[in-house]
Amino acid sequence: MTGQAPRGIPDEQFNELFAALTCHRDRALVAFWVSTGARASELLGARCGDADPGQQLITVVRKGSRALQSLPGSPDAFVWLRLYQAELHGLVPAGRDEPLWWTLRRPFRQLSYHAAYRMFTRVNAALGTGWTLHDLRHSAAYRMARDPQMPLTDVQWVLGHAHLSTTQLYVSAPAEDVIAAVLAHYARRRQETDPPHAAEEPTVVYRSESLDVLFGKDGQ
Numbered sequence: 001m002t003g004q005a006p007r008g009i010p011d012e013q014f015n016e017l018f019a020a021l022t023c024h025r026d027r028a029l030v031a032f033w034v035s036t037g038a039r040a041s042e043l044l045g046a047r048c049g050d051a052d053p054g055q056q057l058i059t060v061v062r063k064g065s066r067a068l069q070s071l072p073g074s075p076d077a078f079v080w081l082r083l084y085q086a087e088l089h090g091l092v093p094a095g096r097d098e099p100l101w102w103t104l105r106r107p108f109r110q111l112s113y114h115a116a117y118r119m120f121t122r123v124n125a126a127l128g129t130g131w132t133l134h135d136l137r138h139s140a141a142y143r144m145a146r147d148p149q150m151p152l153t154d155v156q157w158v159l160g161h162a163h164l165s166t167t168q169l170y171v172s173a174p175a176e177d178v179i180a181a182v183l184a185h186y187a188r189r190r191q192e193t194d195p196p197h198a199a200e201e202p203t204v205v206y207r208s209e210s211l212d213v214l215f216g217k218d219g220q
Contacts, residue, residue: 001076006138008174014139017032017131020123023104024087029079030136032058032204037140037159039063039091040133041113046168049096053078071158096137147169 006152009017021027044059050059056078057070085214090096094110099110109112137159144155145167156167173181 005030005172005174006141006169007135008142008170009135009207010174010176013129013131016127017123017129020126024080024084025070025101025104025111025121026119027195028077028084029101031080032073033133034140034143036060036071037137037144038071039137040116044101044111044113044116045174047096048094048098048100051081051100053079065160069160107147141167141170142174164216 018030021030045061046058056076058073059068059070060070063213083202092102101111102108103111103115117133124130135202139158144150146154151169156164159167162166
């Protein structure tokens, strides 16, 4: 990885992207990618027995080292997975060693990286965006690294980084977050330094009896 800051998906744009997904399989995949920080190929290689909803873990084979690693996933990811598996019940083999992810059309086959890539490309085309599957991993890394309650060494372990310096790239906010924070800073300073608007003078309503005393009844 170069010194250039990785690109994460801002939360608002991620919500729009997620809302554009059209099936439970894709919602489960994206929810796992953005919560576990797993690489796209690592998650796509998972088998049925690798998902453990009770422990909220999913086991992947790490790229490079080929080591098995159980990664925590978000509750939402496991909900979408359960809905997806309910749809597939009776249509595909369900053994522990069977693929976790399948194509949507018959004949059902294990979902490949290229098929998942095309799915994500179609979503981007519908939204006019250009996010990548790897941006989901970056997004997960930013979310975890910027949580003050989560040690950076824990984030390093989840992401499978060999060096802590790689994980430290995610501590700094992405450019769009910095811009938004600075604009918010200017807005706060303006509120603090601008004088309050002069209160409008209240409209005074006089009783007719009072006017009579002041000016004389019938203008006399």
